[in-house]
Amino acid sequence: MNTFSEENYLKSIYRLSQLAGVKVSTSAIADALGNNPASVVDMIRKLSDKQLIEYDKKKGVKLTPQGQKDAIQIVRKHRLWEVFLLEKLAYRWDEIHDIAEELEHIKHPDLADRLEHFLNYPEYDPHGDPIPKANGKMAKPFSATLADGKIRTIYRVGAVRDTSSAFLQYLHKLGITIGTQIKLHEKIAFDQSLVISIDGADPVTVSQKFGENILTS
Amino acid sequence: MNTFSEENYLKSIYRLSQLAGVKVSTSAIADALGNNPASVVDMIRKLSDKQLIEYDKKKGVKLTPQGQKDAIQIVRKHRLWEVFLLEKLAYRWDEIHDIAEELEHIKHPDLADRLEHFLNYPEYDPHGDPIPKANGKMAKPFSATLADGKIRTIYRVGAVRDTSSAFLQYLHKLGITIGTQIKLHEKIAFDQSLVISIDGADPVTVSQKFGENILTS
DNA sequence: TTATAAAATTAGGTATACCTAATTTTATAA
DNA sequence: TTATAAAATTAGGTATACCTAATTTTATAA
Numbered sequence: 001m002n003t004f005s006e007e008n009y010l011k012s013i014y015r016l017s018q019l020a021g022v023k024v025s026t027s028a029i030a031d032a033l034g035n036n037p038a039s040v041v042d043m044i045r046k047l048s049d050k051q052l053i054e055y056d057k058k059k060g061v062k063l064t065p066q067g068q069k070d071a072i073q074i075v076r077k078h079r080l081w082e083v084f085l086l087e088k089l090a091y092r093w094d095e096i097h098d099i100a101e102e103l104e105h106i107k108h109p110d111l112a113d114r115l116e117h118f119l120n121y122p123e124y125d126p127h128g129d130p131i132p133k134a135n136g137k138m139a140k141p142f143s144a145t146l147a148d149g150k151i152r153t154i155y156r157v158g159a160v161r162d163t164s165s166a167f168l169q170y171l172h173k174l175g176i177t178i179g180t181q182i183k184l185h186e187k188i189a190f191d192q193s194l195v196i197s198i199d200g201a202d203p204v205t206v207s208q209k210f211g212e213n214i215l216t217s
Numbered sequence: 218m219n220t221f222s223e224e225n226y227l228k229s230i231y232r233l234s235q236l237a238g239v240k241v242s243t244s245a246i247a248d249a250l251g252n253n254p255a256s257v258v259d260m261i262r263k264l265s266d267k268q269l270i271e272y273d274k275k276k277g278v279k280l281t282p283q284g285q286k287d288a289i290q291i292v293r294k295h296r297l298w299e300v301f302l303l304e305k306l307a308y309r310w311d312e313i314h315d316i317a318e319e320l321e322h323i324k325h326p327d328l329a330d331r332l333e334h335f336l337n338y339p340e341y342d343p344h345g346d347p348i349p350k351a352n353g354k355m356a357k358p359f360s361a362t363l364a365d366g367k368i369r370t371i372y373r374v375g376a377v378r379d380t381s382s383a384f385l386q387y388l389h390k391l392g393i394t395i396g397t398q399i400k401l402h403e404k405i406a407f408d409q410s411l412v413i414s415i416d417g418a419d420p421v422t423v424s425q426k427f428g429e430n431i432l433t434s
Numbered sequence: 435t436t437a438t439a440a441a442a443t444t445a446g447g448t449a450t451a452c453c454t455a456a457t458t459t460t461a462t463a464a
Numbered sequence: 465t466t467a468t469a470a471a472a473t474t475a476g477g478t479a480t481a482c483c484t485a486a487t488t489t490t491a492t493a494a
Contacts, residue, residue, distance in 0.1 A: 005481060026442055039482055041443060046480095057442085057490090089331040099325045106323075108316045114306040222451060243472055256452055258473060263450095274460090274472085 002052075004105050007074050008033060009043050010052060011104075013061055014071035018141075024060040069136060076132040077112050078104040079125035084115060086126045093126060093177070094168035128159020128178050128215060146194065147211030149184045156181055158217025167213060174198060174206075182214070219269075221322050224291050225250060226260050227269060228321075230278050231288035235358075241277040286353060290329070293349040295321040296342035297332045303343045304336065310343060310394070311385035345376020345395050345432060363411065364428030366401045373398055375434025384430060391415060391423075399431070 002010065012032040016024045026044065030037040044061060047053045052067035063071060081103040085096040113134055116122075123139055125131055130139040142158040149155055157180045160167065171177070175198055185203050186195040192208035219227065229249040233241045243261065247254040261278060264270045269284035280288060298320040302313040330351055333339075340356055342348055347356040359375040366372055374397045377384065388394070392415055402420055403412040409425035 003480080027440090035481090036483060037442065038444080038484080042481075088335055089328070091331070099323070099328060102323045102325065103320075106316070106319045108319065111306075111316060114308070118305055220450080244470090252451090253453060254472065255454080255474080259451075 001107065002050075002070060005043070006047060006050075006052075007070075007105055009040075009047060010063070010067055010071040011074050011078075013053060013063055014068070014075065017063060024062070029061065072132045072136045072138075073112070074104050076134075076136075077106070079129055079131040080112055080115050080119060080122070082125045082127070083119050083122045083131070087119070093172060094165040096126060097163045097165070124159070124178075126178070127163050128157070128217075142215035142217050144216050145212050146182060146184065146196070146214040146216055147192065147208055149211075149216065151184050151186055154181055154183045155216040157214055159215040160213055161215055162213040170210075174204070175201075176214075182216075218324065219267075219287060222260070223264060223267075223269075224287075224322055226264060227280070227284055227288040228291050228295075230270060230280055231285070231292065234280060241279070246278065289349045289353045289355075291321050293351075293353075294323070294329050294332075296346055296348040297329055297336060297339075299342045299344070300336050300339045300348070301332060310389060311382040313343060314380045314382070341376070341395075343395070344380050345374070345434075359432035359434050361433050362429050363399060363401065363413070363431040363433055364409065364425055366428075366433065368401050368403055371398055371400045372433040374431055376432040377430055378432055379430040387427075391421070392418075393431075399433075 009029065012029055013024055016022055016028055016032060022028060026037050026040045029035075029044075030040045033040070044053065044055050047067070048055050051064055052070060054062045054064055056062070078100045081100040082096045085091045085099055086093065091099065116131075116134070122131055128142060130141055132138040145161070146155060157176060157178055159178065160171065176182070181199055183197045183200075184194060185197065187193070188195070188205075192211075193205050194208070194211045195203050195205050197203045226246065229246055230241055233239055233245055233249060239245060243254050243257045246252075246261075247257045250257075261270065261272050264284070265272050268281055269287060271279045271281055273279070295317045298317040299313045302308040302316055303310070308316070333348075333351070339348055345359060347358055349355040362378070363372060374393060374395055376395065377388065393399070398416050400414045400417075401411060402414065404410070405412070405422070409428075410422050411425070411428045412420050412422050414420045
């Protein structure tokens with residue numbers, strides 16, 4: 001059984017591993033968790049001893065099969081609780097992440113399974129991320145971003161990459177949620193800003209960073 | 218904000234305070250939590266510094282108004298989660314206590330209020346204990362025990378005092394739950410054992426200790 | 435190639451919440 | 465009243481998960 005802290009490290013390492021082209025380095029983990037790199041070095045040693053990760057100075061941190069399994073179970077609980085908080089307790093899109101950060105650490109053998117059943121086996125969480133099944137399998141996450149899109153094309157919002165409340169509140173303000181149709185009119189050559197229309201409304205301009213955080217399906 | 222450990226102490230002190238004739242002493246708290254008395258002395262100092270308890274060598278530990286408030290909020294969360302686990306996730310009577318011990322520590326301002334709304338404002342938890350409202354008020358707990366009962370009288374099970382799985386599984390085996398009718402036939406003079414019939418069935422004998430843990434309404 | 439900046443690590447420290455063993459205080463019984 | 469048992473406390477220790485400051489290693493740029 002892993003501690004609260006170990007679980008948070010595993011989850012961060014898992015997330016960083018999934019980002020293409022990112023080396024899961026000491027400093028990358030420190031940034032992700034808001035901890036000092038010296039603390040990360042301590043924990044890398046601890047998780048290596050527990051055989052949950054492998055560390056190679058050159059390649060960075062990699063989850064072992066067991067570490068991967070443990071990380072996925074935490075992600076599973078996180079995403080199931082997010083569905084619960086949104087659907088059953090009527091929390092807003094931008095509120096659920098932080099509460100799920102606490103709930104995901106509740107350890108009781110079949111709590112996740114019961115919750116999944118109660119929620120009627122959702123495939124995706126409210127941010128569009130696939131929910132791992134009890135066996136660890138999950139649907140493919142959406143990977144194409146709006147920033148990669150072609151102009152004069154309509155896309156459907158499948159998921160969001162950033163789940164910070166700043167981003168989610170901005171989406172709320174723009175009227176964008178999972179399933180919203182977005183037409184990409186133009187990419188500004190200067191800074192890759194995007195001119196889009198949301199559900200057929202008048203065009204608005206958003207940043208490249210914005211577009212990179214909208215995943216299309 | 219209190220730590221996980223501080224919350225567990227407050228809850229234990231609250232529970233011990235409610236038992237008539239029990240002095241909330243260092244050793245009583247140590248027993249309740251399964252900790253060493255030396256550790257309890259440390260925590261008594263800490264909670265006193267935080268003005269959550271008052272300690273008098275002679276009289277033992279007493280919650281301050283703020284300590285009482287904090288303790289009741291934990292009890293509120295515990296009991297609401299128990300209702301959720303039983304009603305929504307279909308856990309058994311004897312399983313819910315331990316899971317709620319973890320869930321009660323989730324700190325998010327209005328999670329308890331939302332959960333209470335979702336559960337339709339239950340007054341009592343599955344063990345018959347009253348659920349404190351957001352303002353800390355709650356229905357009077359049941360206090361009369363079956364062991365105090367008069368013979369040839371029918372009682373209704375209102376609550377159980379002990380919530381250990383050993384006791385709850387025994388009740389399950391006997392077919393006793395909240396609302397069950399129990400007729401008290403006889404008290405054995407030798408050891409205060411009780412001869413009872415459960416929902417009109419053939420009489421069975423149970424111990425005095427058993428009777429003291431059944432609260433009647 | 436070498437200077438410099440960035441990243442990683444080491445050394446030593448902190449607060450939390452426990453512990454054991456020894457000692458002191460308090461309660462109980464002869 | 466005094467011996468003894470029980471309870472409470474003190475002293476000193478541990479593991480966890482962090483930290484800062486200093487040092488070493490690695491990467492990057494002139």
